[in-house]
Amino acid sequence: MPRTAATPEQRAHIREQIRRAAVEVYDEKGMEGTSARAIAVKAGVSVGTLYSYYANLPELMRSLWAEPVAEEMVRLRATVEATPDPLRALRALLEGYANFAFDNPDILRGALLFVGRVQDTALAPAPAAVEFDQMLRDAILAGQKTGQIKPGPAAQIAHQLWAGVHGALALPINIESLDFGSPKQIVAEMIVTLMASVKA
Template sequence: MGVIERREREREEVRRKILTAARDLFASEGYDRVTMRRIADAIEYSATTIYNHFEDKDDLVQALCQEDFDRLFHHLQQTPSPADPVEAVRQLGLAYARFGTSYPNQYRFMFMTPGKLEYLKEDDVSPGEQAFGLLRAAVTAAIEGGYFRPGDVDTMAQVLWASMHGAIALIINLQPQHWPHAPAAPDLVEQVIDATIRGFLAEPAAARRRGR
């Protein structure tokens, strides 16, 4: 490996440490309380090193948002798409929940860290919008196929997202002593998505025919 390649690799390793530390601190301490110096202290680097990679905290947050929402989008994009439109919606919901429970700090930063969204730069289509677009398209197909009752697509997709978000937030945040009789995470997730889908079905009997 040449000198230039080694320097680039080392620079990328430092950048990765900065992003990981920042994400963890934002998730645990809140956006407003975390400074660039606090991030530097966490990885035992000087604040100058942070500024060599990011112009300011807003620039760092933009990089984190881009990275994490890209990861979510690609995770959902790789979800198998069954021929049955209702099952396609269900699989997207389950995939979203797997992402949230597999990457809890990323999820907390993306959806549970107040104060950061106002700093996002305006792009033509953000990865977050692309991820929501997958769910919206699946809901549209279920409505157009007569599986879901007619309704506002955006509202219905957001209701599905909200139901899954609630389940994920409980799973990754609630301590066992505060939830002594909690169901297994996969069971909770499946029951939440199935209950939400049942509310959208064009005919309640369809749920029984599908074995839900």
């Protein structure tokens, strides 16, 4: 006899059950111990069921932090819109990204630094990442129009700036055996260096 399809309410319940299990597994085992199998066991579902709700592990992990990241994008957008000077807007974006990471260490480790084991499927960029990238590019283009920012492809400059800040955030976490000093100081100095590198 064929199985009855789950109702929308049942599907929503199972999806939330999987998300709660993912949070628990991540809290208990960290990134290294977070696997689809461990989450499925904790949720009381099969791995196949988990993958019928989420295409892959990074997509599931990303869903855990989607709301606070989206809220941060709204805040950053408002900051940029209230900052007419392109250089100040660009700096505000980089500082906002760093401050969000420092204020939300779970999101930094789980969403921004999470590297999943994706086999055959490519994970589309998160909407917040696309939006942040566009905000960086817009500020760079505005600064190039006013002559404040050096000429060059806005996308390339945006990615160099973002990678610099992201790397400064990640390095003390990924290489814990070295004493990098104050992570906030490293990031602040990196932003100063990066901003100097893009000025016309």
